[in-house]
Amino acid sequence: MKFDIQNVMQQAKKMQEEVENIKRELANKTVSAESGGGFVTATMTGANKLVSIKIAPELLVQNDVAMMEDLIVAAVNKAIDKAGDLANQDMNRVKNMIPSIPGLNLG
Template sequence: MFPGGAPDLQQLMQQAQQMQQQVMAARAELTSEEVTGSAGGGLVTATMTGGGELTAVTISPAAVDPDDIETLQDLVVAAVRDAGRLANELAADRMGPLMGGLGGGLGLPGA
C-alpha cells in the first residue's frame, strides 16, 4: 500500500498546510495582477484582475456612434468576456501546478 508502511500523518498535515499557504499566496498574487481584453481591434478594452474583478473599461471615441449604440454595447461585452478569458487563463496558469498536486502530492490512497 505505502512504501515502508503507513503514511506519517504529521508529515501529511505539514504538506497540506504548506500547500494551503502556497494557494493563499497565489490567490493574493492574482488579485494584484491585471489582464486587458479587447474588442473591435482595440476600440474597446476591459481590464480585469486575475481574481476576476473588472477594474476599467476604455472606449475609443471612434467606437461611439449615436445611431448605433448596439454595436458599442456588443463591443463592451466582447471586451469584458475577453478579459475574463484572460483572467481565467492567468488563474489556471498560477493555480494549476498547486491544485494538480492535491491528489498524488500528499501521498493519499487512491491518488
C-alpha cells in the same frame, strides 16, 4: 511505503498557505482584452475584478448603442477568460504540491 499522516497534514498546510499567496498575487496582476479591433478594452485582475473599460472616441461618434454594448460584453468576456487562464496557470503550483497517498489516484 509507510503512510505518514503528519507529513500529509504539513503538506496540506503548505498548500493552503500557497493558495492564499496565489490569491494575493492574482489580485495584483492584470490582464486586458480587446474587441472590435481595439475599440473597446477591458482590464481585469487575476481575481476576476473588472478594473477598467476603455472605449475609443471613434466608437462614441457612431452612436450605435447596441454595437457598443456588444463590444463591451465581448471585451469583458475575453478578459474573464484570460484572468481564468492566469489563475489556472498560477494554481498549478499548488497541484504539484499534492502528496502521493497510496491508493489515491488524482490523475
